Amino acid sequence: MDLFIESLREAVRLLLRGDRYVLEVVLLSLRVSGTAVLLGVALGLPVGIAVGLRQFRGRGLVIALIHTGFALPPVVVGLFVYMMLSRAGPAGQLEMLFTPAAMVVAQAVLAAPYVAGISLAAVQAVPGDIRLQASALGASPLLALWMHLREARLGIGAAVVAGFGAVISEVGAVMMVGGNIAGETRVMTTAIVLETRRGNFATAFAMGLILLALAFAVNAALTRAQQGRTLAAERRTW
Amino acid sequence: MVTSPAPLLEAEGIVRRYGERTVLDVDHLVVERGEVLAIVGPNGAGKSTVFRILLLLERPDAGEIRLDGRVVRPGDARARGRLAGVFQRPALFTGTVRDNVAFGLRATGVGGAARTERVDAALDWLDLSALAGRPVHTLSGGEAQRVALARALVIEPQILLLDEPTSSLDVSVRRRFRQDLERVARQRAGSVVLVTHDALEAFGLADRIVVMDEGRIAQVATPDEIMLRPGTPFVAELTGAELLLQGTIEALDDGLAAVRISPDVVLWAAVRDARALTAGAAAVAAYRPEDIVLAAAAGAAATSAINRLAARVEAIVPVGALTRVRIRTADGIVLTALLTRRSVDALSISAGSAVTAHMKATALHAWARETHRL
Numbered sequence: 001m002d003l004f005i006e007s008l009r010e011a012v013r014l015l016l017r018g019d020r021y022v023l024e025v026v027l028l029s030l031r032v033s034g035t036a037v038l039l040g041v042a043l044g045l046p047v048g049i050a051v052g053l054r055q056f057r058g059r060g061l062v063i064a065l066i067h068t069g070f071a072l073p074p075v076v077v078g079l080f081v082y083m084m085l086s087r088a089g090p091a092g093q094l095e096m097l098f099t100p101a102a103m104v105v106a107q108a109v110l111a112a113p114y115v116a117g118i119s120l121a122a123v124q125a126v127p128g129d130i131r132l133q134a135s136a137l138g139a140s141p142l143l144a145l146w147m148h149l150r151e152a153r154l155g156i157g158a159a160v161v162a163g164f165g166a167v168i169s170e171v172g173a174v175m176m177v178g179g180n181i182a183g184e185t186r187v188m189t190t191a192i193v194l195e196t197r198r199g200n201f202a203t204a205f206a207m208g209l210i211l212l213a214l215a216f217a218v219n220a221a222l223t224r225a226q227q228g229r230t231l232a233a234e235r236r237t238w
Numbered sequence: 239m240v241t242s243p244a245p246l247l248e249a250e251g252i253v254r255r256y257g258e259r260t261v262l263d264v265d266h267l268v269v270e271r272g273e274v275l276a277i278v279g280p281n282g283a284g285k286s287t288v289f290r291i292l293l294l295l296e297r298p299d300a301g302e303i304r305l306d307g308r309v310v311r312p313g314d315a316r317a318r319g320r321l322a323g324v325f326q327r328p329a330l331f332t333g334t335v336r337d338n339v340a341f342g343l344r345a346t347g348v349g350g351a352a353r354t355e356r357v358d359a360a361l362d363w364l365d366l367s368a369l370a371g372r373p374v375h376t377l378s379g380g381e382a383q384r385v386a387l388a389r390a391l392v393i394e395p396q397i398l399l400l401d402e403p404t405s406s407l408d409v410s411v412r413r414r415f416r417q418d419l420e421r422v423a424r425q426r427a428g429s430v431v432l433v434t435h436d437a438l439e440a441f442g443l444a445d446r447i448v449v450m451d452e453g454r455i456a457q458v459a460t461p462d463e464i465m466l467r468p469g470t471p472f473v474a475e476l477t478g479a480e481l482l483l484q485g486t487i488e489a490l491d492d493g494l495a496a497v498r499i500s501p502d503v504v505l506w507a508a509v510r511d512a513r514a515l516t517a518g519a520a521a522v523a524a525y526r527p528e529d530i531v532l533a534a535a536a537g538a539a540a541t542s543a544i545n546r547l548a549a550r551v552e553a554i555v556p557v558g559a560l561t562r563v564r565i566r567t568a569d570g571i572v573l574t575a576l577l578t579r580r581s582v583d584a585l586s587i588s589a590g591s592a593v594t595a596h597m598k599a600t601a602l603h604a605w606a607r608e609t610h611r612l
Contacts, residue, residue, distance in 0.1 A: 129329045134331075135295055137323070137393065139345040140318070151332055
């Protein structure tokens with residue numbers, strides 16, 4: 001038990017002191033995962049909106065595929081991106097392997113299904129007459145679409161947060177395509193693995209605490225969005 | 239040559255199919271300037287489809303819509319802001335009452351002081367000024383629907399279209415909404431198209447009524463015309479008439495037909511189109527329960543009614559301020575009369591009493607049987 005208490009105390013000390021190594025790793029994690037989520041939004045949001053709004057043949061299959069993406073094993077995504085970016089791979093000449101860019105690509109692939117799936121549900125939950133009503137008041141098709149998306153904004157926000165939550169805590173993909181190089185591609189999850197192996201529990205603990213805090217923030221935001229949506233649904237009962 | 243101006247809105251040859259099923263087949267429908275036109279029919283008559291097509295929200299499979307004589311289609315920028323719709327559900331946008339009322343003006347590019355002024359005026363028309371800053375999710379159903387009406391009227395559309403705007407409201411709120419609609423809509427919108435399943439609502443508000451049945455127009459006429467000369471048995475029934483289905487034409491005479499409805503009973507009825515009927519043809523007759531005058535069997539009613547039937551009272555059922563009296567003739571014909579409670583008391587009748595029912599020929603209508611879906 002002493003090991004836990006001592007490590008926790010040291011971890012807090014590292015955080016309060018603003019330890020350079022810890023700070024560097026945290027900032028790189030946020031940068032990589034943040035950029036990956038932006039890319040995931042660019043890929044996933046249009047898909048979520050399109051599938052959420054339209055009825056077409058095979059829609060059920062597309063939704064099932066998107067939902068399967070929620071369970072994509074990060075190591076499989078890591079393997080796939082590794083092969084794409086390796087020297088012999090189709091994108092080998094980009095020389096991206098073992099750079100933060102490669103990590104961004106792998107995490108974007110992981111984030112996109114979350115963004116698409118959750119925004120799809122949010123867009124679909126908005127009654128269709130919002131868009132018709134906007135058109136019936138003189139709105140252009142684009143403005144009418146915007147009014148529909150505006151009603152889904154809490155859910156779309158939740159989709160982005162869930163995508164971030166999924167990638168900030170994954171270790172398999174970034175380890176494989178980033179290589180966990182100190183000062184270059186080391187992020188919180190890979191650092192925790194390494195520092196634990198080295199016996200530097202306090203450093204690992206410090207990053208673990210930050211990850212836990214982020215996980216808490218993500219879940220709080222999701223819960224808030226969910227509650228908001230419930231309230232909105234209640235409002236629509238009249 | 240002087241040509242009359244084109245109608246404000248005209249629908250020509252509109253057909254809408256969902257899969258194999260034709261849900262709408264309207265040859266010609268016109269909305270004139272300044273009129274309130276009601277489109278009435280039961281569920282599934284195609285009312286909401288015609289509403290969406292007239293509002294340019296849905297493309298028909300055939301036919302065209304003309305606004306001021308020019309063909310317009312969904313998404314047509316020329317029509318934008320000239321039509322406005324109010325739906326059954328208010329479909330308010332998240333935000334305040336003021337945000338919602340301002341929407342149509344924002345959408346059509348009206349900004350600045352002009353927008354503020356017009357929004358203030360629209361809020362005032364519908365007594366919503368005090369609610370301007372309220373988030374819409376805090377409104378009651380009636381308030382929300384008034385906001386939806388203000389939001390449509392603020393753009394002062396050439397045509398305001400409403401789809402069952404009162405059906406989600408409770409009775410007292412419904413009355414208030416109808417009053418608001420009557421008071422404001424005629425002043426602020428060029429013409430009004432009201433889609434409703436409630437014939438009484440249509441009769442109270444409309445200048446002309448379009449009755450729809452299974453996707454087709456059954457009759458277009460003024461409320462009086464529809465009530466006094468229903469075009470088909472369906473129209474008569476929709477407006478509260480009772481049908482007598484098993485009739486045979488005995489004779490035709492000057493716009494009247496003698497219809498045998500049982501071996502012992504022949505009733506004289508008005509016919510709309512005598513050419514469509516021949517002696518011996520199967521017929522359907524309709525009467526309005528309030529047009530039956532009952533007299534105690536021995537007494538004579540103060541009426542010149544040509545039709546007279548001896549019957550017995552089968553049941554007396556109070557319905558609000560009125561009473562439905564069901565009577566049965568000796569050979570089993572059942573009719574329903576609608577009387578005031580005072581009349582029932584004056585007659586001192588009860589179940590089993592012998593009565594005579596009187597009906598004017600003009601209060602009865604007859605059609606060839608094939609005009610009615612059995």
